[in-house]
Amino acid sequence: MAELTTLARPYAKAAFEYARDKQALADWSEQMATVARVSADPHIKAVLQDPAGAGERQADILADVCGDALGSDVKRFLSVLAQNRRLVLLPQISALFDDFRADHEKSVDVEVVSAFELEDEMTQNLVAALGKRLERKVNVRTTTDASLLGGVLIKAGDLVIDGSLRGRLNKLAAALNS
Structure with a gap:
């Protein structure tokens, strides 16, 4: 668990800083929570953990399942995570994002x-x-x-x-x- 948190921290910090600069912390927090819940679903988790799956396709599947709950900025963030094979870290990223937000506020x-x-x-x-x-x-x-x-x-x-x-x-x- 600690290792996953270590891997998730730079992504959470980058997302937090971006959202803070855009003054969209509440929106990002809500969207990150949504994508974290969806990514924790056993079927979606299996898709995200499949080493043969194409990262960008996995991000598209995740974004499609979330539907209109995600904005374009969060979808681009998912693409970055997919390129780096880090979509499985979404629950940890979301939790860390909320920690950064609570500390900031x-x-x-x-x-x-x-x-x-x-x-x-x-x-x-x-x-x-x-x-x-x-x-x-x-x-x-x-x-x-x-x-x-x-x-x-x-x-x-x-x-x-x-x-x-x-x-x-x-x-x-x-x-x-x-």
Whole structure:
């Protein structure tokens, strides 16, 4: 996985810089996500991984499947990837592109998992506190998981804050067992 990310990084950076200069980060992000989802389909993935396949033909197939969801700039980007036999890297390129975009926009996607549905006021307070702590604009997505028993579990990238009752009970059990 790390090797694929290393190969994908220069393409993602080039796409990001192009989209940033054109002030089209949101459009590119959406199109890259679309092409990454399509390229992850088992049938399309098999076509893209076929060593006997012509690169330009593979890019055309991918662009045809995506249809009107792709602009001409992204189609040209697919052609460059095809010429370099890198179409299989599209999921990694898309993920890295989104990382570059989030860093540029100083934003972070946060998942908040709670035992019960959070009230809007509580969610807004949590967003404000996280924004202050992380020094970023927070895009929050909330879900519920009754197995937490109470409290919340917050995931922001590789940062995990476990304030759940289940997490506290697990820590207590570990302390008692040691």
